[in-house]
Amino acid sequence: xxxxxxxxxxxxxxxxxxxxxxxxxxxxxxxxxxxxxxxxxxxxxxxxxxxxxxxxxxxxxxxxxxxxxxxxxxxxxxxxxxxxxxxxxxxxxxxxxxxxxxxxxxxxxxxxxxxxxxxxxxxxxxxxxxxxxxxxxxxxxxxxxxxxxxxxxxxxxxxxxxxxxxxxxxxxxxxxxxxxxxxxxxxxxxxxxxxxxxxxxxxxxxxxxxxxxxxxxxxxxxxxxxxxxxxxxxxxxxxxxxxxxxxxxxxxxxxxxxxxxxxxxxxxxxxxxxxxxxxxxxxxxxxxxxxxxxxxxxxxxxxxxxxxxxxxxxxxxxxxxxxxxxxxxxxxxxxxxxxxxxxxxxxxxxxxxxxxxxxxxxxxxxxxxxxxxxxxxxxxxxxxxxxxxxxxxxxxxxxxxxxxxxxxxxxxxxxxxxxxxxxxxxxxxxxxxxx
Numbered sequence: 001x002x003x004x005x006x007x008x009x010x011x012x013x014x015x016x017x018x019x020x021x022x023x024x025x026x027x028x029x030x031x032x033x034x035x036x037x038x039x040x041x042x043x044x045x046x047x048x049x050x051x052x053x054x055x056x057x058x059x060x061x062x063x064x065x066x067x068x069x070x071x072x073x074x075x076x077x078x079x080x081x082x083x084x085x086x087x088x089x090x091x092x093x094x095x096x097x098x099x100x101x102x103x104x105x106x107x108x109x110x111x112x113x114x115x116x117x118x119x120x121x122x123x124x125x126x127x128x129x130x131x132x133x134x135x136x137x138x139x140x141x142x143x144x145x146x147x148x149x150x151x152x153x154x155x156x157x158x159x160x161x162x163x164x165x166x167x168x169x170x171x172x173x174x175x176x177x178x179x180x181x182x183x184x185x186x187x188x189x190x191x192x193x194x195x196x197x198x199x200x201x202x203x204x205x206x207x208x209x210x211x212x213x214x215x216x217x218x219x220x221x222x223x224x225x226x227x228x229x230x231x232x233x234x235x236x237x238x239x240x241x242x243x244x245x246x247x248x249x250x251x252x253x254x255x256x257x258x259x260x261x262x263x264x265x266x267x268x269x270x271x272x273x274x275x276x277x278x279x280x281x282x283x284x285x286x287x288x289x290x291x292x293x294x295x296x297x298x299x300x301x302x303x304x305x306x307x308x309x310x311x312x313x314x315x316x317x318x319x320x321x322x323x324x325x326x327x328x329x330x331x332x333x334x335x336x337x338x339x340x341x342x343x344x345x346x347x348x349x350x351x352x353x354x355x356x357x358x359x360x361x362x363x364x365x366x367x368x369x370x371x372x373x374x375x376x377x378x379x380x381x382x383x384x385x386x387x388x389x390x391x392x393x394x395x396x397x398x399x400x401x402x403x404x405x406x407x408x409x410x411x412x413x414x415x416x417x418x419x420x421x422x423x424x425x426x427x428x429x430x431x432x433x434x435x
Contacts (some may be wrong), residue, residue, distance in 0.1 A: 156306015
């Protein structure tokens with residue numbers, strides 16, 4: 001099968017070149033996806049170092065700044081199901097290109113902001129919509145379309161790119177902010193967004209058939225997906241998928257546990273960890289370095305989680321991940337915020353920062369079949385609703401109680417509850433629309 005003529009020939013030529021070396025083009029698509037998710041995650045994580053500078057320059061309260069970032073996290077999740085529908089209808093490459101362009105527009109606009117509503121509009125709405133059009137759904141879609149084998153490993157790699165991007169960018173952004181100001185520091189994010197757009201346009205393709213291939217490890221072509229015939233039907237498809245999935249207890253357990261996952265990661269630690277350490281006298285650059293350490297161990301843990309999810313029951317993997325995360329969050333206030341204590345926290349917390357994602361995606365794919373990316377979009381919406389609640393709740397706690405610690409204790413207890421709840425997921429049962 002020849003590649004469609006409306007695509008540039010660069011990708012088919014690269015696919016042929018890689019094939020002669022025994023490398024499936026799916027790995028090239030996964031690499032571009034890794035870069036895209038890494039860069040968008042850097043934009044998502046940037047607010048972690050902006051709270052202090054924005055307070056100093058504009059006098060905004062932590063709770064007000066947190067409310068803008070909560071809007072971003074909420075949109076980041078709620079757009080996931082519709083992002084999946086857009087990818088199904090228009091293709092991965094156009095959606096990813098639009099998403100990266102929107103994020104860049106929000107960052108550029110923030111250089112001139114002077115009012116709180118500017119922050120809400122640019123970092124809440126514009127960046128929220130841009131990141132929401134990719135989110136975790138991009139990785140899940142690429143993994144399920146391009147890989148029949150090694151799917152868990154690919155999910156682990158792509159998931160790790162998201163969390164690692166959120167955390168590893170922070171120390172560099174913190175140093176640049178200290179040296180040059182927060183506006184100049186965001187120039188790094190813009191440069192990375194440009195690189196990602198170029199790579200997406202050159203090398204991203206929607207399906208293996210676009211370059212004349214089967215999915216990696218497949219021996220027969222996958223079934224041709226039935227796409228909505230009208231734009232209205234496309235917009236309705238996530239709602240139909242939600243209606244059918246919501247009839248199963250499995251969906252609600254996965255939704256609730258992922259809500260807790262978001263509350264205990266993106267919304268709490270990613271957004272407020274630097275400020276929390278500042279309350280105990282630690283410099284922002286040093287605290288961001290701790291987040292980078294979390295990111296390094298997260299990469300190891302999440303890739304390992306993908307490998308394990310190909311081999312072991314995902315429910316029991318999630319039991320251990322949530323349980324250990326909860327214990328690490330409960331331990332954090334007792335570290336006295338010394339370098340040694342925080343390093344120990346960074347290792348154990350980092351190993352399962354988002355190690356929950358590969359087994360959650362695998363459970364979703366096993367139980368919801370061809371609608372998996374739409375259903376996972378709604379489950380990920382739960383993740384980001386939890387993140388938004390924690391981002392605002394922790395900011396509220398800091399403003400009105402002068403401490404973040406109640407939010408960290410609550411998150412730790414919720415993780416323990418998630419560990420107990422996940423084992424209630426039953427063995428696979430077919431649902432409407434499942435393969």
